[in-house]
Amino acid sequence: MALRNAVMAALLEGEASGYDLAKGFEASVANFWMATPQQLYRELERMEGEGLVRARVVQQERRPNKRLFSLTEAGRRVLRAYVAQGPSKPLAIRDELMVKVQCVDIGDTGDIEAVRAAVAERVERATAKLARYRRMQERMLAGRTEDEYLATADRVGPYLTLQGGMALERANLQWGETVLKRLAQRTAALGGGSARARA
Amino acid sequence: MALRNAVMAALLEGEASGYDLAKGFEASVANFWMATPQQLYRELERMEGEGLVRARVVQQERRPNKRLFSLTEAGRRVLRAYVAQGPSKPLAIRDELMVKVQCVDIGDTGDIEAVRAAVAERVERATAKLARYRRMQERMLAGRTEDEYLATADRVGPYLTLQGGMALERANLQWGETVLKRLAQRTAALGGGSARARA
DNA sequence: TTGCCATACTCAACAAAGTGAATAGAGTAC
DNA sequence: GTACTCTATTCACTTTGTTGAGTATGGCAA
The missing domain is CATH 1.10.287 (Helix Hairpins)
Structure with a gap:
């Protein structure tokens, strides 16, 4: 349940599809939180179920359609609570x-x-x-x-x-x-x- | 199957119990590979089953007995193969x-x-x-x-x-x-x- | 003398993360 | 014309990682 915070942080930059997030994690978040596409799609699915993000299907002509996710107000609140709350885990490296x-x-x-x-x-x-x-x-x-x-x-x-x-x-x-x-x-x-x- | 390499690297410094490894991961490996006690005990158990490490029970008088693990020759070979083999994963951080x-x-x-x-x-x-x-x-x-x-x-x-x-x-x-x-x-x-x- | 901390583990259950492959159309390079 | 890559996602499965409790002994301090 920590990946979702990283995902929400990425969505602060604006709408993104699972695919967008997967490659580069919207360019900045990936530098400190890695995730595979599958993880992201799965997490986005769950988060949508919990009302933290909302999806919007964009029809595309020469590409598969995509679902653009954005933060909901509820998501924003959860993220703020997370930022405000006590000590974070110390940083996990695996090298x-x-x-x-x-x-x-x-x-x-x-x-x-x-x-x-x-x-x-x-x-x-x-x-x-x-x-x-x-x-x-x-x-x-x-x-x-x-x-x-x-x-x-x-x-x-x-x-x-x-x-x-x-x-x-x-x-x-x-x-x-x-x-x-x-x-x-x-x-x-x-x-x-x-x-x-x-x- | 990556934790085990870190464990073997730690055992290169000599015998250690699961408990030893758990606190500080023999002091040096912990700096780049974190693991909880449970993970370590479980992994040591498996590795013993596969002959990568060998356990030796040390009777203690005023403390619970402990099992000291050391690398076997097979473990050493596996570790060497790991070191020799191709590109490592890029480094996972989660901050x-x-x-x-x-x-x-x-x-x-x-x-x-x-x-x-x-x-x-x-x-x-x-x-x-x-x-x-x-x-x-x-x-x-x-x-x-x-x-x-x-x-x-x-x-x-x-x-x-x-x-x-x-x-x-x-x-x-x-x-x-x-x-x-x-x-x-x-x-x-x-x-x-x-x-x-x-x- | 009670309670907490340190040693030294074990067990069970669950949540999260990672692997590998499948699907499917379009573009692009050889 | 075919093989490969890019977009875009989904499914099934396995491996890791996390949480919380339980067991047992001894030392130390209030």
């Missing part, structure tokens, strides 16, 4: 890459190489994501400075969460790069790339 | 606080205050966690420099994931502090603390 890094010493240099590749991939992703975030930021600012924007904008939430996403990706990037360096050093130290006895 | 920040514009200054308090709590937690990580780091280094440590240590995985945890908490902290500042500005701008018309 397979970190598990692999933790295991980097398990085998020979081949295992180190596998981990190195995985970290390199993460670094690339983080770089790409950061670039995307920066473009989003520029679009939001639209020439204004941050101070101007925050003083005049109707909504600052999406901007602040975008900042959060950027902070996270910067951390990822910085960490990944030092790990890459360290692993290269270690591979060199353990025999310059040739195999080594198994643990 | 309620971010959902609340996204919604900060939903209501009046009271809602902003609630979000502010939640962010302040996050900042405090991040500060505490960072301090704890730094102590762990010092214990690991034991007087050596980072370079010395990484060149001589048997295992570097736990150190590198600790760095990851620290990077994450620093990002949290830095983000949280700017958000706090921004929200204070906004509260001031929206009427200096007095109520304002609802959205």
Whole structure:
């Protein structure tokens, strides 16, 4: 029952179909709450049943019809109550890459190489994501400075969460790069790339 | 089937009981993979059934007996295969606080205050966690420099994931502090603390 | 001396999340 | 002309995760 809050937060930006939400979660919420299409459709269905959202079918000519969901007043109230209420859960991360890094010493240099590749991939992703975030930021600012924007904008939430996403990706990037360096050093130290006895 | 990899990664540090794992997940793995005691006991049970871990009952005099689990050779192989195999899932975060920040514009200054308090709590937690990580780091280094440590240590995985945890908490902290500042500005701008018309 | 906290688990039930595939029309690239 | 991708959604199923309670012992503090 936590996904629904994320969905409602996304719908604050306006009407969206399940499909819209599924790809990119309306671009901003996805940065801190991931969900598969199925989860979203299912949750939207339930929420409609409970009157938190309302659906409107849009006929389309060259595409399948779609149902656009929007927040109802009841949904808005529930969301406000959620925001106002006490402490949130601490933040749940689940990072397979970190598990692999933790295991980097398990085998020979081949295992180190596998981990190195995985970290390199993460670094690339983080770089790409950061670039995307920066473009989003520029679009939001639209020439204004941050101070101007925050003083005049109707909504600052999406901007602040975008900042959060950027902070996270910067951390990822910085960490990944030092790990890459360290692993290269270690591979060199353990025999310059040739195999080594198994643990 | 992903929790088990995290559990095995934790057992790389040596024998542990379900209870040990439950509190702190052997101190390092918990930073990137959370699990409740029940999940861990259940998973350990299954893993024992599949021969990935082996249990050893330790009689205790003034406490309930405990079962210490350790990795079997089969478990080690499975773990190595996991590390070696292709791309990991991208990292799953689920952050309620971010959902609340996204919604900060939903209501009046009271809602902003609630979000502010939640962010302040996050900042405090991040500060505490960072301090704890730094102590762990010092214990690991034991007087050596980072370079010395990484060149001589048997295992570097736990150190590198600790760095990851620290990077994450620093990002949290830095983000949280700017958000706090921004929200204070906004509260001031929206009427200096007095109520304002609802959205 | 009562009650709470810590160790050390187990059980049952349920809610939420994730996987994989199916459906179906339109556009686009080879 | 066929294979692939995009829009848009649904179904069936499995795996995880969560909640709450129950059991048992000992230590510590008010």
